[in-house]
Amino acid sequence: MIAPFGVYVHIPFCAHRCDYCDFATWTDRDHLVDDYVAACIDDLRGRATPPATSVFFGGGTPSLLAADRLVAILDAIERAPGCEVTVECNPDSVDAAKFARYAAAGVDRVSLGAQSFVPHVLRSLNRTHDPGNVAAAIGWAREAGIERINVDVIYGTVGESLDDWRRSVDAVLELGVTHVSAYALTVEPATPLGRAVAEGGAGAPDDDDQADKYVIVDDLLAAAGLENYEVSNWAVPGAECRHNVLYWTMGEYVAIGCAGHGHTAGARWWNVRTPERYIARIGAGRAPESGREELDAGGRAEEAFTLALRTRWGAPIGPLAAPAATALADLTEARLVEATGGRVRLTRAGRLLASDVTARLLLSGIAVAPGPAPRDPGTPAPGVGAGTRYH
Ligand SMILES: C[S@@+](CC[C@H](N)C(=O)[O-])C[C@H]1O[C@@H](n2cnc3c(N)ncnc32)[C@H](O)[C@@H]1O
């Protein structure tokens, strides 16, 4: 079997900046698009990477590029048979022809940013799309033969009632998609929302309200056959995102484009943040990397444990020293974790407190060296580990 290997391509362009978003993306750099695409292709050609088992175009808004430009980047990536190729799309920037072009080039998965299906919540998020555009986009994707479809939604916007949220989740379910990412609205300081909250012009999301909404989405999706497989991700079994599973299992991937993060040969590294600097680096024949972190064995074990614990497969545990055994017993009694078959998993109550539970377990010294990554997300190999928002 071919070893999993991922390629992440960052597309830093958006038509409109949403008030809550702090991703590396710009709305005034259309003039850079041609040079940026050319730089991504040059960057790919200059790397000797194994055939990719997953490719993820994230952003920003990859679907904002003309389909031929995105496909030109995809064509420069050597891909293994059956490679998963995902494109993040904004419902406002897709049509039937674009999806047909994607599908012909090997795109087999799309991720649509819907955020909410309730008009007043969309307005509060400063989103511009009509909720009906999401259903239209899904129809075009299916016509093109793309069946693996994710919808992103956000919960906990101030002014969103529990019924509003139920309406949004019901609307997602009516679309019949096989994958849903539901994120608690996070107030990022360097955004219009962050500044408004800091200045008292807007309220901050309420933790208890977000916890109630997490329970609602988990119940409704589970009842419809979408299983939670990472704190913020649900899928029909077999429809998990292989690329994201690679992130959560310490797999290897390269980052193409500005602001992308890679993980190869035991190091985490990241590229320069702006498209201008990325284009300049590649144009000068220099690597786009702007920083890297080599993790020692202890750091890798902790990172692997943290990521794996967020997944439904949980994290492997070895023989436990007294502090770890005590922490595990306490958290088990509090019904925040379950430990069976040599692994520890978060319960739903534990998922709501994932960061605290993880911190408590790491402090106890529970983390052990990571094993090999599971090949098939549906059936992780025994003894193996598998958010935050990824892409
Ligand atoms: C890079 S965006 C890609 C999707 C596409 N650009 C769009 O918005 O339609 C990925 C996802 O991150 C989530 N996201 C971005 N900022 C967030 C925040 N501050 N809190 C919670 N989720 C956020 C949104 O759900 C968004 O769809």
Ligand code: SF4
């Ligand atoms: S949420 Fe999506 S469309 Fe909005 S600014 Fe962020 S990347 Fe762009």
